[in-house]
Amino acid sequence: MQGSNFKIMASTSKKGIGFLSTFPPRACGIATYTTDLMRAIAGKFHSFNLIPIPIESEGAGHAYQFDTPQRLDVSDPGSFDRLTEYINTATDIDMVCVQHEFGLFKDQEVAFLSFISNLEKPVVLTFHTVLPSPDPLLAEKVKALAEACSRVSVMTRSSASILINDYQISADKTIVIPHGTHLAPAVDKNEIRRRYDLTDRKILSTFGLLGPGKSIETTLEALPAIIARTPNVMFLILGMTHPALIQQEGEYYRDMLKELVDRYQIADHVRFVNEFLSTEDLLSYLQITDVYLFTSKDPLQAVSGTFSYALSSGCPIVSTPIPHVREVLKEDMGIMIGFEAPDQLAGAVNQILDDTSRLDRIRHINLQKMVATSWQNTALAHVNLFEDIFGEQRRITYALPPINLDHIQRMTTDIGFVQFANISTPDVESGYALDDNARALIAMLHHYRISESYADLALIQKYLQFIAYCIQDDGTFLNYVDKQGHFTGQNNQENLEDANGRAVWALGEVIGMSHMLPEEIIALANELLERTSVHFLSYHSTRSMSFTIKGLSFLNHNRYMDVLTTLADRLVAMFDHESSAGWQWYESYLTYGNSAIPEALLAAYEVTGQTIYQEVAYRSFDFLLGKIMTGDEIHVISNKGWVQRGNPATDTQGGEQPIDVAYTIIALDRFYKVSRDESYKENIGRAFDWFLGRNHLKQIVYNPVTGGCFDGLEEDTVNINQGAESTLSYLMARLIMEPYA
Numbered sequence: 001m002q003g004s005n006f007k008i009m010a011s012t013s014k015k016g017i018g019f020l021s022t023f024p025p026r027a028c029g030i031a032t033y034t035t036d037l038m039r040a041i042a043g044k045f046h047s048f049n050l051i052p053i054p055i056e057s058e059g060a061g062h063a064y065q066f067d068t069p070q071r072l073d074v075s076d077p078g079s080f081d082r083l084t085e086y087i088n089t090a091t092d093i094d095m096v097c098v099q100h101e102f103g104l105f106k107d108q109e110v111a112f113l114s115f116i117s118n119l120e121k122p123v124v125l126t127f128h129t130v131l132p133s134p135d136p137l138l139a140e141k142v143k144a145l146a147e148a149c150s151r152v153s154v155m156t157r158s159s160a161s162i163l164i165n166d167y168q169i170s171a172d173k174t175i176v177i178p179h180g181t182h183l184a185p186a187v188d189k190n191e192i193r194r195r196y197d198l199t200d201r202k203i204l205s206t207f208g209l210l211g212p213g214k215s216i217e218t219t220l221e222a223l224p225a226i227i228a229r230t231p232n233v234m235f236l237i238l239g240m241t242h243p244a245l246i247q248q249e250g251e252y253y254r255d256m257l258k259e260l261v262d263r264y265q266i267a268d269h270v271r272f273v274n275e276f277l278s279t280e281d282l283l284s285y286l287q288i289t290d291v292y293l294f295t296s297k298d299p300l301q302a303v304s305g306t307f308s309y310a311l312s313s314g315c316p317i318v319s320t321p322i323p324h325v326r327e328v329l330k331e332d333m334g335i336m337i338g339f340e341a342p343d344q345l346a347g348a349v350n351q352i353l354d355d356t357s358r359l360d361r362i363r364h365i366n367l368q369k370m371v372a373t374s375w376q377n378t379a380l381a382h383v384n385l386f387e388d389i390f391g392e393q394r395r396i397t398y399a400l401p402p403i404n405l406d407h408i409q410r411m412t413t414d415i416g417f418v419q420f421a422n423i424s425t426p427d428v429e430s431g432y433a434l435d436d437n438a439r440a441l442i443a444m445l446h447h448y449r450i451s452e453s454y455a456d457l458a459l460i461q462k463y464l465q466f467i468a469y470c471i472q473d474d475g476t477f478l479n480y481v482d483k484q485g486h487f488t489g490q491n492n493q494e495n496l497e498d499a500n501g502r503a504v505w506a507l508g509e510v511i512g513m514s515h516m517l518p519e520e521i522i523a524l525a526n527e528l529l530e531r532t533s534v535h536f537l538s539y540h541s542t543r544s545m546s547f548t549i550k551g552l553s554f555l556n557h558n559r560y561m562d563v564l565t566t567l568a569d570r571l572v573a574m575f576d577h578e579s580s581a582g583w584q585w586y587e588s589y590l591t592y593g594n595s596a597i598p599e600a601l602l603a604a605y606e607v608t609g610q611t612i613y614q615e616v617a618y619r620s621f622d623f624l625l626g627k628i629m630t631g632d633e634i635h636v637i638s639n640k641g642w643v644q645r646g647n648p649a650t651d652t653q654g655g656e657q658p659i660d661v662a663y664t665i666i667a668l669d670r671f672y673k674v675s676r677d678e679s680y681k682e683n684i685g686r687a688f689d690w691f692l693g694r695n696h697l698k699q700i701v702y703n704p705v706t707g708g709c710f711d712g713l714e715e716d717t718v719n720i721n722q723g724a725e726s727t728l729s730y731l732m733a734r735l736i737m738e739p740y741a
Contacts, residue, residue: 180378181312207238404707501547508551546600654715
């Protein structure tokens with residue numbers, strides 16, 4: 001965690017946020033939480049300075065991996081006053097975000113309350129523990145803290161309800177922001193099992209700072225019954241003993257657990273990993289966990305980061321019913337058991353391990369439900385809260401994610417680009433499509449312009465060869481290929497005009513880069529374009545004609561000028577026939593990929609200079625933008641409700657696809673370059689922000705961990721599968737953004 005990681009920006013003026021919390025190397029869940037939160041904000045947004053202010057005790061003097069202007073030594077009452085003065089006079093701190101746990105300020109509650117009350121900057125205080133049914137003294141202390149803050153945040157609805165009802169804290173002051181979680185990486189689970197010597201084992205795990213409150217003995221007592229049903233089971237106890245416990249009693253608790261292991265003769269089925277694990281190692285263990293065990297014996301534990309992390313890794317859960325678990329864990333995600341109930345635990349684990357299909361189903365459900373709590377989305381929720389408190393109605397700007405080709409590589413086989421994915425795993429059974437390989441070819445051509453990488457050339461050649469494989473003797477293209485490379489019956493059941501047009505678009509882009517690409521690639525593209533040219537005027541699909549125009553527009557000394565003009569004239573004729581004062585479009589409806597049509601006409605204008613193409617392009621594109629740009633956000637036409645001419649607009653949410661956003665960005669880029677109209681340039685950024693969280697769900701659509709893009713926004717959820725169309729659409733949009741960065 002370097003200091004530079006915490007310098008970010010949100011708009012036109014910097015705002016400094018001081019984070020008062022514990023930090024690594026202190027072994028503490030709150031330290032990990034705050035570090036993850038700050039990294040997520042720093043990685044996702046611009047225009048904040050994030051300033052860590054460590055909480056220490058008795059002059060611990062930890063060596064941090066960042067520069068810090070001030071520390072709070074809770075064992076020194078004077079430290080509170082010094083920090084108050086520092087924050088109140090600091091010109092680079094505009095707000096303080098405080099992470100609160102009762103144990104952090106033990107015996108210093110009065111000094112801490114005085115510190116919060118005397119701050120002259122807004123304060124957001126996050127309660128990591130919320131105790132129900134407080135005695136009058138505790139209720140008074142917590143209410144006083146809350147009243148001294150601008151907002152208080154908690155991680156569950158039940159905690160918010162307790163604050164509002166038991167502590168009489170205003171609902172307007174209380175906000176729920178779930179505990180952040182890490183997006184599951186795309187990993188080779190077999191390789192992880194080999195690395196940890198766990199091949200062919202069924203894995204149970206639990207993790208966190210070890211102590212009696214974890215009730216690990218409950219699982220050890222249940223293990224003989226689990227082993228009897230599943231002899232290859234292994235229980236991983238991940239994590240070092242809590243430092244405070246070591247100070248008090250050494251390794252007494254861990255030694256007691258080892259005695260139980262010996263007593264039950266289960267040493268071959270239990271492994272202690274006595275380390276404070278890095279996030280990478282922890283996620284690796286969770287990726288191979290078949291059942292995660294959360295056996296807290298504290299019924300008042302408000303929230304558990306370990307529980308959240310296990311869910312977000314897709315682990316089926318067996319858990320005791322603390323409030324956080326009761327709120328989140330539904331029947332399709334795992335099983336709740338009683339406190340200190342080894343028989344129930346054994347029964348629940350056996351029930352899940354016995355049903356492989358259920359285990360796989362739970363894993364997918366948990367990944368789907370928990371993506372909303374990813375650190376990227378948690379960061380977005382915090383930044384929205386900060387901006388609400390500042391009250392300046394500034395437009396938050398997002399950091400541009402680095403270009404990541406990991407998922408592109410993962411989805412590419414010897415045959416071509418796989419059509420669909422099961423989350424981030426290529427679904428080879430789904431086969432391949434000309435559509436996707438044409439998109440992949442276009443995307444990698446754009447990437448090659450930037451990188452000029454030999455690896456890009458290899459992919460360009462592979463995707464071009466797939467297009468060559470799909471061309472038929474008559475010059476038409478088939479679209480669908482199965483995993484063995486055979487054409488499927490689906491080619492006879494669907495209209496393939498758009499796929500044929502998209503192939504022409506891709507071939508045109510190849511030829512347009514003849515100054516950069518090897519001769520053999522250009523020669524093959526020219527050959528394929530010539531073979532299919534007899535069909536250029538055979539297709540009448542609006543989008544097929546548009547894709548063909550786009551492809552032909554890249555050719556120098558355009559030998560297909562008459563074809564391009566004919567197709568553009570057709571689009572103009574369709575526009576004249578269908579448009580009216582209130583409907584400036586080529587058809588009586590708006591469906592998918594709409595932006596490609598006016599963009600194609602503008603491309604035709606650039607090639608021919610015919611102003612009618614320019615005029616219709618601008619009229620239709622501005623009409624479309626009026627339908628899909630709402631304020632600072634893009635809401636593309638939903639596939640759950642196409643827009644029909646003459647029908648009232650529906651307020652349909654969900655059914656938004658990455659391809660429509662990408663086509664809009666590609667079109668905006670061309671319209672800006674031709675017109676230099678700044679409004680188009682501004683809308684490029686606004687549209688791209690849809691991938692990063694500026695959408696009706698306020699959730700990310702691009703997955704920065706895998707490099708894939710989720711398959712779309714539904715009404716209440718994100719479709720977490722990361723298939724070809726969505727991932728390639730994102731990449732094309734991201735590459736458009738490069739010069740605007």
